[in-house]
Amino acid sequence: MGHCFCSSKLARGNLRHGAAKNPKKTACREDASEPAGAEKNPIMSKTETTGSPSELTDRTTPPAAANLPAVVPRQELPAAAPSSRLSVWSKGRRRTAALMLALAGVAIAGGLYWWTHRAPSLPPGIAYGNGRLEADPIDIATKFAGRIYELKVDEGDMVKAGQVVAVMDTRDLAASLKKAEATVEQARKAVAEANANIEQAQSQVTFASQEMERARKLVEQGWTTRETFDQRRQQLDAAQALATAARARMIQAEHALDAATHDVELYQVNIADNTLVAPRDGRIEYRIANVGEVLPAGGKVFTMLDIAYVYMDIYLPTAEADRVKIGNDARILLDAFPDRPIPAKVSYMASQAQFTPKMVETQTEREKLMFRIRVRIDPDRSRAHADAVRSGLPGVAYVKFDPKLAWPERLQGKP
Numbered sequence: 056m057g058h059c060f061c062s063s064k065l066a067r068g069n070l071r072h073g074a075a076k077n078p079k080k081t082a083c084r085e086d087a088s089e090p091a092g093a094e095k096n097p098i099m100s101k102t103e104t105t106g107s108p109s110e111l112t113d114r115t116t117p118p119a120a121a122n123l124p125a126v127v128p129r130q131e132l133p134a135a136a137p138s139s140r141l142s143v144w145s146k147g148r149r150r151t152a153a154l155m156l157a158l159a160g161v162a163i164a165g166g167l168y169w170w171t172h173r174a175p176s177l178p179p180g181i182a183y184g185n186g187r188l189e190a191d192p193i194d195i196a197t198k199f200a201g202r203i204y205e206l207k208v209d210e211g212d213m214v215k216a217g218q219v220v221a222v223m224d225t226r227d228l229a230a231s232l233k234k235a236e237a238t239v240e241q242a243r244k245a246v247a248e249a250n251a252n253i254e255q256a257q258s259q260v261t262f263a264s265q266e267m268e269r270a271r272k273l274v275e276q277g278w279t280t281r282e283t284f285d286q287r288r289q290q291l292d293a294a295q296a297l298a299t300a301a302r303a304r305m306i307q308a309e310h311a312l313d314a315a316t317h318d319v320e321l322y323q324v325n326i327a328d329n330t331l332v333a334p335r336d337g338r339i340e341y342r343i344a345n346v347g348e349v350l351p352a353g354g355k356v357f358t359m360l361d362i363a364y365v366y367m368d369i370y371l372p373t374a375e376a377d378r379v380k381i382g383n384d385a386r387i388l389l390d391a392f393p394d395r396p397i398p399a400k401v402s403y404m405a406s407q408a409q410f411t412p413k414m415v416e417t418q419t420e421r422e423k424l425m426f427r428i429r430v431r432i433d434p435d436r437s438r439a440h441a442d443a444v445r446s447g448l449p450g451v452a453y454v455k456f457d458p459k460l461a462w463p464e465r466l467q468g469k470p
Contacts, residue, residue, distance in 0.1 A: 177453070177463070178457075178460055178463075179457075180455060180456060180457025180459075180460040181453055181454065181455050181456075181457075181460065181462075181463075182371055182375040182378075182379070182453070182454050182456065183369075183451050183452065183453045183454070184369030184370055184371055184428070184451070184452055184454075185369065185449070185450075185451055186367040186368050186369040186370075186449075186450065186451075186452055187367065187368075187447055187448065187449050187450070188365065188366075188367050188387065188389060188445065188446065188447065188448040188449075188450060189365070189366055189367065189368070189446055189447070190337070190360035190361055190362060190364060190365050190366075190444060190446045191360070191361040191364035191365075191366075192340065192358055192359070192360060192361075193334060193335060193337065193358070193359050193360070193361055194355050194357075194358055195220060195221070195331050195333065195334075195355070195356050195357040195358070195359060196331075196353050196354055196355045196356060197223060197329070197331070197350050197351075197352065197353065197354045197356065198325075198328040198329070198352065198353075199223075199325065199328070199329065199352055200349070200350065200351050200352045200354075201223040201224055201225070201329060201349070201350065202223065202224040202347065202348070202349045202350075203221060203222075203223060203224070203344055203345065203346050203347060203348050203349075203350065203356065204222045204223055204224040204225075204346070205221065205222040205346065206220070206221050206342070206345070206346055206356075207219055207220055207221060207222070208220045208221075208339050208357070209339065209342060210339050210340065210341060210342050211338065211339060212338070212339045213336075213337075213338050213339075213441065213442075214333040214336070214337060214338070214339060214359065215333065215336055216333055216334060216335050216336050217332050217333065218332060218333045219330055219331070219332050220331050220332060220333055220339070220356070220357055221330075221331040221356050221357070222329070222330050222331070223329035223330070223331070224329075225325075225326045225329045228322055228325050228326045228329065229326065231322050232319060232322035232323065232326065235315060235318035235319040235321075235322055236319050238315040238318065239312065239315040239316050239318075239319055241315070242308060242311040242312035242314070242315045242316075243312055245308040245311060245312070246305065246308040246309055246311075246312050248308070249301065249304045249305035249307070249308040249309075250305060252301040252304060252305070253298065253301040253302050253305055255301070256294065256297040256298035256299075256300070256301040256302075257298050257301075259294035259297060259298070260291065260294040260295050260297075260298050262294070263287065263290040263291035263292075263293070263294040263295075264291050264294075266287045266290060266291070267284070267287035267288050267290070267291045269287070270283050270284040270286075270287040270288075271284055271287075331356060331357075333359060335359075335361045335362075335363065336361075336362055336363060336438065336441070337359045337360045337361045337362045337363075337441075338359060338360050338362065338441075338444070339357050339358075339359050340357075340358050340359060340360050340446070341357065341358040342356070342357055343355045343356060343357065343358065344356045360444070360446055362437050362438060362441045362444045363434040363437055363438055364431070364434070364437075365431070365432045365437045365444055366399075366402065366429050366430060366431040366432065367387055367399075367429070367430050367450065367452045368427055368428070368429050368430075369427075369428050369430065369452045369454075370425035370426065370427055370428070371425060371426055371428055371454070372425060372426075373408065373424070373426065375456075376404070376425075376426035376428065378456040379401060379404060379428055379454055379456050380401065380404075380456065381401055381402065381403075381404060382400055382401060383400070383401040383454055383455060383456050384398075384400065384454075384455045384458075384462075385398075385399040385400060385401055385430040385452060385453060385454045385455065386398060386399065386452070386453045386455075386462065386466045387399050387430060387432065387450055387451075387452050387453075388450055388451050388452075388453065388466070389448050389449070389450035390448070390449050390450055391445075391448055391450075394465075396453075396465070396466045396467065397432055397436075398432070398433065398436070399430045399431055399432045399433070399452070400430070400431060400433070401428060401429070401430055401431075401454060402429050402430070402431040403427075403428070403429035403431075404426065404427075404428055404429075405426050405427040405428070408424040408425065408426055409424065409425065409426075409427065428452075428454065430452045430454065453466055
């Protein structure tokens with residue numbers, strides 16, 4: 056294939072300027088279109104090699120666009136779908152918005168926590184501390200080893216003092232009780248027999264005494280011998296000894312009867328102790344064992360809360376604890392009921408400082424040694440609101456150690 060000195064770029068440039076419409080610019084294309092084996096005239100005429108630049112340009116310009124192959128348009132690469140870019144951008148915006156919402160929620164929660172747990176403004180004569188409302192726990196346990204026969208209450212039930220909550224299997228004790236009762240009957244019969252022996256011995260003493268009296272009179276009158284009188288006296292002494300022995304056996308029989316009676320009472324007490332009852336008014340908090348389980352002596356069946364002993368332990372620094380006294384007026388404000396202050400009294404003060412438990416918040420982080428103060432609610436008030444007593448509720452206890460100071464309005468409390 057022949058070579059043309061004009062480049063493709065030049066052809067494109069000429070095409071842009073309308074060179075494709077000039078019919079004179081076909082020589083280069085014709086030369087280029089000759090077969091590969093065609094001969095070319097190496098000698099060109101003067102008119103072909105000389106001329107003005109414009110003519111030379113015309114002769115070297117590619118032929119008309121109609122004779123040239125169509126210019127292949129540039130194939131554009133498939134651009135990224137706008138929807139994909141929009142989707143990625145939307146996901147980024149959603150993530151940013153979600154992060155901002157999360158940060159805003161954390162900020163709001165922190166603000167609420169600070170607002171609810173901020174140190175309240177109180178007069179100098181009132182101290183406060185955080186704690187949890189507690190009720191005195193009581194374990195209902197077995198006195199003897201045995202099997203649980205029946206449970207009459209469950210967790211959450213309110214019970215009264217003396218109410219039966221569980222029954223243990225007492226068949227072995229019942230059998231022992233029957234045996235003791237039989238022993239009592241036998242001892243009673245032994246006592247009756249001893250009484251009869253005493254009466255018999257007493258009659259023999261009476262007869263021997265009469266015989267000796269007759270012998271004494273006969274000896275004085277000379278109608279009998281001294282030997283007969285001595286025999287009658289020995290018979291009287293023997294009868295008296297038998298009577299003394301009968302009375303001793305009587306005492307022994309009575310003691311045996313008492314022992315058998317005490318055995319019966321013991322078995323009755325043991326059977327009664329295997330009937331578990333609530334020692335105080337309160338609520339069953341935990342059921343630890345179930346029906347059919349064999350427990351050792353002292354095995355726990357229930358844990359109940361004494362609703363008459365409700366308190367909150369708080370920790371105060373030395374500067375405030377030194378001013379608190381037993382019996383000082385106090386108020387308990389629970390987080391669940393922030394508008395219902397509960398009247399209470401200081402019932403206990405620790406004699407030694409101790410480390411503050413981790414669950415209790417202190418006024419300052421620098422204070423490590425605190426005094427434990429117990430604030431107790433009046434038992435009658437606790438019994439009157441037994442259904443509302445809950446153990447573990449967090450709150451704040453306020454202690455007023457200045458008797459002349461009046462409670463703030465929000466801590467007045469109902470009488």
